[in-house]
Structure formats: C-alpha cells, structure tokens
Amino acid sequence: MVRVLFLGGLGRSGTTLLERLLGELPGVCPLGEVVHLWERDIAGDERCACGDHFSECGFWQAVGEKAFGGWQHVDVWRVLALRHTVERTRHIPRLASLRMSPAHRLLVEEYADWYARLYEAAAIVSGADVLVDSSKHAALAYCLRFAPSIDLRVVHMVRDSRGVAYSWTKKVSRPETDNAEEMTRYSPGRSALLWNAHNMAFSALHRCGVPVQRVRYEELLDQPETTLRELSKFIDIKPGGLSFINDGVAELGACHSAAGNPMRFTVGPVPLRRDDAWRTALPHSQRRVVSALTAPLLGAYGYRGVR
Template identity: 35%
Template sequence: MGVRVTPDPVIVLHIAGAGRSGSTLFGSLLGQLGDCFDVGELGYLWDRGLRQDGRCGCGAQVRTCPVWRRILQEVFGPDGPGEEEVERLARFHRATSRGRDVASLWLRGRLQEEPSEYRAILARLIRAAASVSGRRVVVDSTKPVAYGRLLDDLPGVQLRVIHLVRDPRAVAWSWLRRKAGTGADTMRTRPVLTTAAMWNLGNLAAMGSWAGEPGRYLLVRYEDLIQDPARWLRAAAGLAGITDPDLPLIGDSTVKMSPTHTVAGNVGRHHSGEIELRLDSEWSNALPPAKRVLVECATYPLRDRYGYGRTR
C-alpha cells in the first residue's frame, strides 16, 4: 500500500438555524462553487438515505449512487455499512439530535453524553466526501443545532457556520401547506405555534452556540440571499476561505445548477438546469390573519431583531 499524504483539514460549511429556512437551496447553490461539495442533510444519511432507500440529489438511490458508494466504501470498507451498522448510526443520530436545541442553548460547554463513536464516523464521512469529490469544503445543512455542535472540533475537520434565518410567517406557511414529495422526501406539516417555538429555539440555539465567533459564523437572511445572491454567495464562500469564487449566476437572479449528490433535504434538491431565484411571498395572502398574528406574537422579539417587522 502506498503512503497516503495527509491532506489539509477539510472545512465543513454547516447551514444552521430553524427548519424550512431555505437551506436546501442555499446548500445547492454553494455546491456549485468549484471548491464545495454539497451533501445535503448528512445526519439523515442513515435513516432517510439508507434505511428508507431514499434518493440522492442526482436521482439514483443513495445506496447505488456511484459517488456515495465510493464515500461509504472509503469509510466502511468494500461492502459499505451493514444493516446493523446503519440501524445503530440512525439511532445515534436520533439520540443526539432530537429536542436538544434547548440543551445546546443552555449548556455552552459540550453535551454530557457526547457519542464519541458517532463523531468519529462523521469525521471520517466528511473527510471521505471531500476526498471522493475532490473538493475541500463540504456543505452540510442538517438541522437541528445540536447536530451542528457534534461537528465542532472533529479530527481533521474545521467547522464554519452559516446561520440562515427566514421570515417566521413564511416558515409557518411552509409548514402548514402540503408539498409534493415522495418516500423519504415527504414533507410533514406542523401547527403554527409549534413552528413559532421551533423557529425561536433553532435561531436562539444557533446564535448562542456560534454568534460570538465572527471568524467562523455568518448570519444570512434568506430574503437577502434571494435578492442579492452574488453578494451572499461570496460572503459564504469567504467564510470557507474561498476568495473570488466562480458564481453559478446567469444574470442577477438566474442560476445554473448541476445535479447534486445530496443524501436528504427537500424536493428542490433534485432540480437542475437554469433556475430563477424568486422570493415566494405566497404566505402574505395565504396565511390566515389569526394564524399570522399568533406567529407574530410568538416570535417577538427575535423576529424584530432580524428585521421582520409586522405588516398590515
């Protein structure tokens, strides 16, 4: 066997925040930059990608996608992970991620029952994703924040955090309406007050965990990203140390997307070709007034802090 050269640390660009904030799209956009490989929601690889036989962003099943096969072989050997191993890792993921935003918000130190074995696998997986794709930045949009904290100080991996925030009324509407999606991609619905609570927690936890470290934290509003994608893509690339990135933009708001190899995320990750970035303001007409007031009250004052004032 030849001697393997130890490469530079891999950078993981983690998109954190509350669910339905547009992280799938942001991840796909970043994945178009030459140095970046977008893996989607990596934490759901075990459950949605492998156990439920979900599809990769490229259209193939994750299990049979040539890119993921090689990544999994690099971590688990020629046969990839066995069924029991996948079960165990899916359990690890559920145990470390569920309902832990509160914990990560209040416990600024490491979580007590930190699963070092799961962290070691994640580190190897991220490094394998970088080496197979030939990119040095891996973009991971797994929620919740407690998952992101597992990525802190992984061996051979440097964490950079993009905190993506979106108007809570748009998020509430996204959780209310039914959206297309099949199998592992099916999008669940959720009542507005639950959404508001999750929005507060997800954003507070992201700020509480990383906002004090300007060199590795960037706050981005989804609405700003859509209005000026060039500016925010450059800022996000800069956070990962990429200067002068080759942006996938055709004109101001149309992007050219190549297929992704994302293991989980919303259905948009399967779209490629020319895509026009447009702010979806359907919520402003469609969200029933009583529900809108509920969301507005329940997300105050954080909503104000991010500049999402009350509208008529």
C-alpha cells in the same frame, strides 16, 4: 482537516436553495442533510438527488467504501441510538457546557466521529475543498465541534417566521421515495415555537468558538451574488465569476445531495425570487399568533412586527 460548512436554521428557511447555489462554486461539494442519510439512505435506500437510489449512486458508494469499507459495515442503529442520546435540541445546554461528564462526552465524540469519517471520505471522492452539510439541526452542529478533524463553520439561515410558518402548512411530496409520501407539516403555532428554538440555538453557537455567519433568506434572493461572495470569504474560497447567475436566474447542475427538500432534484434554470405568498395566503389570525410568539427574535433579525 476537512472543511465543513454547516447550514443551520429551521426547515423551509431556504437552506436547500443556498446549498444548491454554494454547490455551483468551484471547490464546493453539497452533501444534503447528512443527519438523515443513516436512516433514509443507508437503511431506507431512498433516492439521491442524481436520481439513483442510494445503493446505485456511484458517488455515495465510493464514499461508503472509502469511509467504512462499504456501507454494510455501518451500524446504522448504533448511530441512531447515539443521535437519540446526544443530538437533541433539549441537550444543547449540556453540549455547550464545560461541565459535561466524561461518559457523555465519549458518546458525543463517538457520534461526531461517524460524521467526520463520512466527511473525510466525501472530500477525497469529490476532490472538493469544502463540503456543505444542510442538516439544519442545531444540536448536530454543537456535536460536530467535538470532532478534531472537522474545520466547522456554520451559516445560520434565517427567514421571516411568518413565511416559514406558512410554508410548513403546505403539502409537499417526497420524490425520493416510491410510496407517494409527503413531508411533515406543522401548525403555524408549532412552527413558531420551533423557529424560536432553532434560531436561539444557532445565535448562541459562536459562544462555543464556532465561526457563525448569519444569512437572511430575503437578502439571499435580493442579492444572491453579494451573499455568495461574502460566504466565499467566510469559507476561504474564491467564488469565481458566478457566471451561473444571470438576470436573477441561477443555472443549477446535478448534484449528489443525499436528503432534504425536493428542490435538490432540480436541474436547470431556477428563478431567484422570494416566495412571499404568506403575505396574502396566511390567515391574519395565524399571522398575528406567529408574529406575537416570535416577536423578540423577529426584531433582533431586522424583521418588522405584526402586520
């Protein structure tokens, strides 16, 4: 079986940073947001985190050859059609149910098998013991448990909803494209509703027998070494000496993260400090709206309410 550590939660919660830190541990290979690889990379030929276009990246070309005999043999549109049919947040109750119809289960298993074949090839090419998929989508995590060859473990990444809401209002360029595109933006109210939906879904995943460990963004930045040691135990690896972290700065090497936040392109020293700009930059009225909409889960995750 191939061990996969799936990073879940709503975007802008620190999953890319966590993936990069995990990628510095011995025996761990970060793959990025594999959920987007089919359309953005195989079909769109966007840039890998190494800087090369997907079609020119030696790592991903070796993975494609090992998994499918070459990416040209992947029916991208079939994968995307399956995703549209089975991997949607609104389908999670069905994915978690024991009463799924045989026909629908076959579709879920077919969809999960595409990922399983890719993971197995990536493990062979990289020589890694653990692969990190930072796709974040809760519905995908529910689907992956239907692949018998995947040893799935999930990190549920949580960040204060006000910080997430503020981050979604920022303009962020996508350097992986050649068209000066920007990442999606959401209003604070919209991001608050998404924050609820994604986090509730991951909070319930353990009921389906999937090992889940919650990590708070704020704790990761305050105590990175402690967090990484705990996660190393969760995925059954030895963390080593964590020598790449010194005085609150992580030294990051290059990786082959296929899709995700632009931070995946960063190489070199990265200060490990919280981004708490929302405390002054998010207007008070918007902060109150987000706090009110997310209050129950904020309390459950140990955050204070409206302020």
